[in-house]
Amino acid sequence: AQTVTQSQPEMSVQEAETVTLSCTYDTSESDYYLFWYKQPPSRQMILVIRQEAYKQQNATENRFSVNFQKAAKSFSLKISDSQLGDAAMYFCAYRSGGSTSGTYKYIFGTGTRLKVLA
């Protein structure tokens, strides 16, 4: 069974600095997708960035980028120029490609609470 592990329950970063959130996963599948979601106090989950496992190039979305190491099964999120609005719970998620079974279950990590210090 697939698992997603976020080993940092909480992280802090100074405003304008850079922070990296860690995520590791375990799977025997070759076709899958990885995501980072942000959950602010409003509790509405917002997609931050996604990565297709078949793509070697790391995904980037403005100040957010990932370091995808497929062999190591690692998927870390780097936030550059941190802003107060980045403070939230961040979840790493795995979704099976389901090419054979047709199942596309999402599996989420336990989350990392990011605090941004002014």
Added chain:
Amino acid sequence: KAGVTQTPRYLIKTRGQQVTLSCSPISGHRSVSWYQQTPGQGLQFLFEYFSETQRNKGNFPGRFSGRQFSNSRSEMNVSTLELGDSALYLCASSLVASSGNTIYFGEGSWLTVV
């Protein structure tokens, strides 16, 4: 474009009762998935519906069920409520039930079982 709408936002139920939560997806989205979020278990996938058919199911007891209507709106039902069912229930929609599709979440329904 309106986002994913979940109703009710907050509700309190008594043990043994049953509850129905509703989710209206983004216009044009045909896939709806449900998740349970608790402090102890984190975020867990419940099930996913597409074209009125359940496509995927998580590891939850049969007390948790759902359905999808022809207009893509979805409901989930929990029967014989237990204290442990207290949670934030999140609904998400996507265009189709495909692994690569981005899913968009609603604000959730807070269920408290007393």
